[in-house]
Amino acid sequence: AQSVTQLGSHVSVSEGALVLLRCNYSSSVPPYLFWYVQYPNQGLQLLLKYTSAATLVKGINGFEAEFKKSETSFHLTKPSAHMSDAAEYFCAVSDGGSARQLTFGSGTQLTVLP
Amino acid sequence: GAGVSQSPRYKVAKRGQDVALRCDPISGHVSLFWYQQALGQGPEFLTYFQNEAQLDKSGLPSDRFFAERPEGSVSTLKIQRTQQEDSAVYLCASSFRTFQETQYFGPGTRLLVL
Numbered sequence: 001a002q003s004v005t006q007l008g009s010h011v012s013v014s015e016g017a018l019v020l021l022r023c024n025y026s027s028s029v030p031p032y033l034f035w036y037v038q039y040p041n042q043g044l045q046l047l048l049k050y051t052s053a054a055t056l057v058k059g060i061n062g063f064e065a066e067f068k069k070s071e072t073s074f075h076l077t078k079p080s081a082h083m084s085d086a087a088e089y090f091c092a093v094s095d096g097g098s099a100r101q102l103t104f105g106s107g108t109q110l111t112v113l114p
Numbered sequence: 115g116a117g118v119s120q121s122p123r124y125k126v127a128k129r130g131q132d133v134a135l136r137c138d139p140i141s142g143h144v145s146l147f148w149y150q151q152a153l154g155q156g157p158e159f160l161t162y163f164q165n166e167a168q169l170d171k172s173g174l175p176s177d178r179f180f181a182e183r184p185e186g187s188v189s190t191l192k193i194q195r196t197q198q199e200d201s202a203v204y205l206c207a208s209s210f211r212t213f214q215e216t217q218y219f220g221p222g223t224r225l226l227v228l
Contacts, residue, residue: 004156036219041221042221043118043205043219043220043221043222044157044205044207044219045219046216046217046218049216090156090157092156100145100147100162100169100170101147101149101159101162101170101173102147102149102157102159102217103159104156104157104158105156106154106155106156107154107155107156
């Protein structure tokens with residue numbers, strides 16, 4: 001069974017500050033990991049994904065995430081927050097096997113303060 | 115547009131009514147997923163199709179939930195005798211082939227059962 005834990009249901013940062021959204025996973029097999037962003041009344045948009053290639057993954061809009069197997073973590077970062085980054089962010093895991101579906105965390109709402 | 119579309123976007127039903135939610139995946143996408151997203155939570159897997167075959171329905175919460183994809187493209191999620199606990203956003207996602215492909219999400223159908 002797989003699971004995802006996102007620490008902090010709400011995170012606030014000032015515009016221009018570092019964004020750090022935490023994600024820890026559990027998986028019985030090497031995982032495939034994803035970060036999605038959801039804007040109000042919209043579907044989920046893929047930010048980036050890890051599929052066992054490079055451990056540092058770069059995504060859209062300046063976001064990146066680092067896969068750390070020893071810590072079972074896949075934290076999302078962005079060096080400088082923009083007002084447009086305010087949204088809900090979901091970490092998800094897939095084991096790549098018979099469980100083709102994604103297992104999501106409960107989400108982190110990011111607020112960017114002017 | 116080339117994205118996943120869902121209809122209706124909003125649905126209000128009286129308890130006990132049947133509802134049907136439609137998903138139009140991206141043309142040519144083999145895999146189709148349905149997720150349920152309760153307020154303040156991450157999406158949870160309901161069911162998965164590969165072409166017209168429903169390969170996994172382990173996430174359907176009860177036998178009141180039924181999904182089909184008869185021609186391997188459009189899919190319908192049907193909920194019979196709706197209950198208040200069925201109120202949620204229902205998300206559809208599609209991917210080009212099978213596992214590890216990026217899942218592209220539609221905007222969702224927000225169902226409110228009164």
